[in-house]
Amino acid sequence: xxxxxxxxxxxxxxxxxxxxxxxxxxxxxxxxxxxxxxxxxxxxxxxxxxxxxxxxxxxxxxxxxxxxxxxxxxxxxxxxxxxxxxxxxxxxxxxxxxxxxxxxxxxxxxxxxxxxxxxxxxxxxxxxxxxxxxxxxxxxxxxxxxxxxxxxxxxxxxxxxxxxxxxxxxxxxxxxxxxxxxxxxxxxxxxxxxxxxxxxxxxxxxxxxxxxxxxxxxxxxxxxxxxxxxxxxxxxxxxxxxxxxxxxxxxxxxxxxxxxxxxxxxxxxxxxxxxxxxxxxxxxxxxxxxxxxxxxxxxxxxxxxxxxxxxxxxxxxxxxxxxxxxxxxxxxxxxxxxxxxxxxxxxxxxxxxxxxxxxxxxxxxxxxxxxxxxxxxxxxxxxxxxxxxxxxxxxxxxxxxxxxxxxxxxxxxxxxxxxxxxxxxxxxxxxxxxxxxxx
Amino acid sequence: xxxxxxxxxxxxxxxxxxxxxxxxxxxxxxxxxxxxxxxxxxxxxxxxxxxxxxxxxxxxxxxxxxxxxxxxxxxxxxxxxxxxxxxxxxxxxxxxxxxxxxxxxxxxxxxxxxxxxxxxxxxxxxxxxxxxxxxxxxxxxxxxxxxxxxxxxxxxxxxxxxxxxxxxxxxxxxxxxxxxxxxxxxxxxxxxxxxxxxxxxxxxxxxxxxxxxxxxxxxxxxxxxxxxxxxxxxxxxxxxxxxxxxxxxxxxxxxxxxxxxxxxxxxxxxxxxxxxxxxxxxxxxxxxxxxxxxxxxxxxxxxxxxxxxxxxxxxxxxxxxxxxxxxxxxxxxxxxxxxxxxxxxxxxxxxxxxxxxxxxxxxxxxxxxxxxxxxxxxxxxxxxxxxxxxxxxxxxxxxxxxxxxxxxxxxxxxxxxxxxxxxxxxxxxxxxxxxxxxxxxxxxxxxxxxxxxxxxxxxxxxxxxxxxxxxxxxxxxxxxxxxxxxxxxxxxxxxxxxxxxxxxxxxxxxxxxxxxxxxxxxxxxxxxxxxxxxxxxxxxxxxxxxxxxxxxxx
Numbered sequence: 001x002x003x004x005x006x007x008x009x010x011x012x013x014x015x016x017x018x019x020x021x022x023x024x025x026x027x028x029x030x031x032x033x034x035x036x037x038x039x040x041x042x043x044x045x046x047x048x049x050x051x052x053x054x055x056x057x058x059x060x061x062x063x064x065x066x067x068x069x070x071x072x073x074x075x076x077x078x079x080x081x082x083x084x085x086x087x088x089x090x091x092x093x094x095x096x097x098x099x100x101x102x103x104x105x106x107x108x109x110x111x112x113x114x115x116x117x118x119x120x121x122x123x124x125x126x127x128x129x130x131x132x133x134x135x136x137x138x139x140x141x142x143x144x145x146x147x148x149x150x151x152x153x154x155x156x157x158x159x160x161x162x163x164x165x166x167x168x169x170x171x172x173x174x175x176x177x178x179x180x181x182x183x184x185x186x187x188x189x190x191x192x193x194x195x196x197x198x199x200x201x202x203x204x205x206x207x208x209x210x211x212x213x214x215x216x217x218x219x220x221x222x223x224x225x226x227x228x229x230x231x232x233x234x235x236x237x238x239x240x241x242x243x244x245x246x247x248x249x250x251x252x253x254x255x256x257x258x259x260x261x262x263x264x265x266x267x268x269x270x271x272x273x274x275x276x277x278x279x280x281x282x283x284x285x286x287x288x289x290x291x292x293x294x295x296x297x298x299x300x301x302x303x304x305x306x307x308x309x310x311x312x313x314x315x316x317x318x319x320x321x322x323x324x325x326x327x328x329x330x331x332x333x334x335x336x337x338x339x340x341x342x343x344x345x346x347x348x349x350x351x352x353x354x355x356x357x358x359x360x361x362x363x364x365x366x367x368x369x370x371x372x373x374x375x376x377x378x379x380x381x382x383x384x385x386x387x388x389x390x391x392x393x394x395x396x397x398x399x400x401x402x403x404x405x406x407x408x409x410x411x412x413x414x415x416x417x418x419x420x421x422x423x424x425x426x427x428x429x430x431x432x433x434x435x436x437x438x439x
Numbered sequence: 440x441x442x443x444x445x446x447x448x449x450x451x452x453x454x455x456x457x458x459x460x461x462x463x464x465x466x467x468x469x470x471x472x473x474x475x476x477x478x479x480x481x482x483x484x485x486x487x488x489x490x491x492x493x494x495x496x497x498x499x500x501x502x503x504x505x506x507x508x509x510x511x512x513x514x515x516x517x518x519x520x521x522x523x524x525x526x527x528x529x530x531x532x533x534x535x536x537x538x539x540x541x542x543x544x545x546x547x548x549x550x551x552x553x554x555x556x557x558x559x560x561x562x563x564x565x566x567x568x569x570x571x572x573x574x575x576x577x578x579x580x581x582x583x584x585x586x587x588x589x590x591x592x593x594x595x596x597x598x599x600x601x602x603x604x605x606x607x608x609x610x611x612x613x614x615x616x617x618x619x620x621x622x623x624x625x626x627x628x629x630x631x632x633x634x635x636x637x638x639x640x641x642x643x644x645x646x647x648x649x650x651x652x653x654x655x656x657x658x659x660x661x662x663x664x665x666x667x668x669x670x671x672x673x674x675x676x677x678x679x680x681x682x683x684x685x686x687x688x689x690x691x692x693x694x695x696x697x698x699x700x701x702x703x704x705x706x707x708x709x710x711x712x713x714x715x716x717x718x719x720x721x722x723x724x725x726x727x728x729x730x731x732x733x734x735x736x737x738x739x740x741x742x743x744x745x746x747x748x749x750x751x752x753x754x755x756x757x758x759x760x761x762x763x764x765x766x767x768x769x770x771x772x773x774x775x776x777x778x779x780x781x782x783x784x785x786x787x788x789x790x791x792x793x794x795x796x797x798x799x800x801x802x803x804x805x806x807x808x809x810x811x812x813x814x815x816x817x818x819x820x821x822x823x824x825x826x827x828x829x830x831x832x833x834x835x836x837x838x839x840x841x842x843x844x845x846x847x848x849x850x851x852x853x854x855x856x857x858x859x860x861x862x863x864x865x866x867x868x869x870x871x872x873x874x875x876x877x878x879x880x881x882x883x884x885x886x887x888x889x890x891x892x893x894x895x896x897x898x899x900x901x902x903x904x905x906x907x908x909x910x911x912x913x914x915x916x917x918x919x920x921x922x923x924x925x926x927x928x929x930x931x932x933x934x935x936x937x938x939x940x941x942x943x944x945x946x947x948x949x950x951x952x953x954x955x956x957x958x959x960x961x962x963x964x965x966x967x968x969x970x971x972x973x974x975x976x977x978x979x980x981x982x983x984x985x986x987x988x989x990x991x992x993x
């Protein structure tokens with residue numbers, strides 16, 4: 001009985017448990033109702049209160065809107081009218097017709113400027129009839145008055161004219177002073193014929209014969225003393241080649257290059273050896289040049305990290321009682337890159353050190369910090385260590401100079417577009433904005 | 440040489456800058472009563488990645504919020520923490536599950552271009568990463584046909600069909616996207632048809648030009664072509680929608696867009712659909728007349744870069760992980776000296792640096808973190824997403840069942856069933872990852888119902904984390920604080936810890952206080968702290984209580 005009662009009570013409890021909620025009346029509400037918005041609506045009228053409130057929140061930004069507006073207009077204009085495509089098309093057309101626009105590199109000693117590479121055979125329409133003939137030239141102008149004309153008459157014959165209005169000179173040897181800086185103008189005309197052979201995709205041998213006419217005069221920077229006054233008369237130094245010269249040069253260069261990429265290699269390297277003979281027509285200059293350069297690139301822990309190491313050794317050996325003119329000496333300082341610039345020692349000004357020989361080591365650690373499609377940015381920390389000296393016996397451990405620095409390099413499809421670097425040395429700090437890497 | 444070309448382009452851009460300032464007319468018709476706006480990728484990138492990123496610290500309100508770590512509550516939510524229907528958003532699948540047919544059809548009620556007659560090409564866009572052309576079918580309807588990259592048949596077209604239906608089901612206005620297959624013979628060239636080719640100059644479209652274009656389009660097995668056909672929206676086109684600010688010429692546009700929950704929540708839906716290309720220039724404001732009313736509708740368009748696809752091929756590995764210009768990630772990479780491997784780098788390495796399928800592209804859930812998903816550009820509303828915004832979006836996407844997702848993925852008409860299953864599997868898994876994350880960030884109590892049982896009142900709710908299996912069915916405790924009054928006169932009436940999803944309301948409280956707030960917090964099994972709150976407001980008028988408000992903590 002007791003059991004039955006409990007069973008019935010249980011049933012009743014279960015029944016009530018289920019039936020009560022079902023019989024409960026739900027007080028419904030419209031969950032998606034537009035009424036009763038939580039936030040205060042702004043209303044459509046632009047009242048003074050709202051305007052004042054907005055102004056208070058954003059008044060610091062308003063001046064910048066004056067900059068944004070024209071840029072926005074420009075970008076919309078460019079995209080809508082396909083200006084970038086048109087520019088690219090015009091560029092390709094100009095190039096196909098023999099005129100290739102060029103933009104010079106930015107900060108760091110070479111100045112900002114532009115010009116054209118001119119392919120005379122294409123421009124004159126001779127390319128179809130004479131496919132093997134190449135007549136090229138370039139005309140570049142930069143803001144620091146470096147004017148340069150360069151022409152290639154055939155594939156291996158080069159005519160070049162340079163007029164460098166403001167070359168800096170700080171004296172010869174490893175212990176010169178930045179305060180003794182002078183400037184000079186160098187006008188150089190070069191006629192060169194060369195014969196080259198490339199094989200196995202990685203080897204290149206090139207022999208050349210050239211004639212150079214070099215004129216040295218006072219630099220355009222009036223605020224600096226001229227070389228004669230500072231070094232010859234005051235410091236009683238001998239600066240060979242101050243009067244310029246006509247030089248005949250014969251040389252051979254052997255290069256082995258197995259880098260995976262030209263601009264941003266992650267493996268492989270290159271080795272370059274050069275032997276040259278140079279003799280001045282006025283009888284005062286004559287020397288042999290020996291130069292060895294090697295760079296190696298290795299992935300470090302991952303393919304996003306690369307160690308890059310480069311070493312350079314160069315020596316100019318005087319022939320008999322002849323001398324090495326100062327403009328033909330080894331030079332150290334600056335970002336390097338161009339064959340007519342000193343080797344890279346980035347904490348120092350361009351061509352900061354002159355002497356008959358140099359030893360240089362560059363070490364870089366590069367790592368990728370940004371990717372977007374083909375765009376990429378690498379960061380780099382570097383250490384440059386080098387010195388100039390006269391004879392090998394003059395090589396002194398204490399004469400080595402160090403530079404350290406940091407930079408970022410922006411590239412697209414493995415082609416460097418911009419590199420921004422800052423370097424520090426005993427001389428001070430140097431900044432660079434370039435479109436190439438030093439090695 | 441590319442370098443010189445780019446530098447040359449940069450120099451001529453300066454000229455364009457000058458030219459653009461000389462008053463070259465931009466689109467805009469004097470007859471329109473609405474202002475028109477033009478933007479594009481370039482402007483979007485500059486504005487969002489450079490300008491607003493740079494000036495953000497100068498926005499005093501944002502700066503103040505940033506320093507305090509405070510969120511800003513969305514301003515277009517109603518008293519029940521929901522987004523009412525508007526020209527920006529219509530509650531669809533989140534309100535009532537759509538049928539299989541409705542999901543499949545999505546916004547494509549028209550069925551696509553008429554297959555019966557010729558399609559006349561009226562305009563071509565042959566340059567750029569996503570070439571296509573505009574057609575007019577035999578019924579006079581206009582469509583934009585877009586194609587897949589040469590090595591990735593079905594990739595972008597499939598993504599567009601699938602994502603447009605997802606977003607439509609969620610609630611956004613989306614144009615009709617239909618997949619079409621056709622033979623070359625179906626195309627005729629309108630005598631007035633023009634193209635922009637790679638030269639950037641507009642030219643007359645010729646049969647030779649069309650043949651050249653088709654050379655770069657992948658053929659289907661039967662020698663035809665596959666495209667996504669997007670119906671050209673009818674009405675007055677006003678240009679892309681702004682993701683911040685509002686239209687002053689639209690009486691319905693009363694809340695700044697960065698304060699609109701559905702705009703903020705695009706960040707969450709984009710993370711689900713891997714649509715990192717969610718940007719202003721992929722939206723469109725259109726004046727349309729519906730039911731005799733002329734209103735501005737705010738459409739989302741162009742989904743070819745969602746799921747595993749991007750313009751020109753599979754998604755690059757960093758997409759979805761980093762902004763286009765991600766200063767923070769770049770600085771981290773700089774200061775870690777390369778010894779920190781970014782999540783997308785790990786993911787790419789783990790994938791063997793290969794995409795999973797040419798038709799699906801690069802889409803998986805390795806190293807996917809819902810809060811770390813990044814669209815290409817950093818819009819303010821995406822930054823302003825709060826916990827309750829994220830919860831709102833997550834509860835909508837959790838309404839999509841596995842079967843719903845499979846149905847929607849099938850609209851991509853992928854020929855490889857295995858690839859289709861993989862895509863659906865990734866979306867199902869990602870849905871759960873997002874749901875789990877946002878249900879943890881906010882208090883996932885929802886679907887509140889208020890009952891009167893003969894004078895005894897009950898508030899019932901659903902714990903969505905329990906419902907979806909993210910936490911065990913038992914063991915969660917809900918702490919209910921009953922607070923009466925408003926402002927400084929608030930008093931705590933009672934506090935109770937319960938385990939069932941029902942709160943019994945003492946009828947005395949309702950008699951004594953015209954307004955009661957139930958502040959409910961949840962403690963999960965093994966957790967020691969209470970999570971964020973949900974505030975449920977009950978108001979009594981003339982002795983009749985009603986549920987007056989719900990608020991999830993931001």
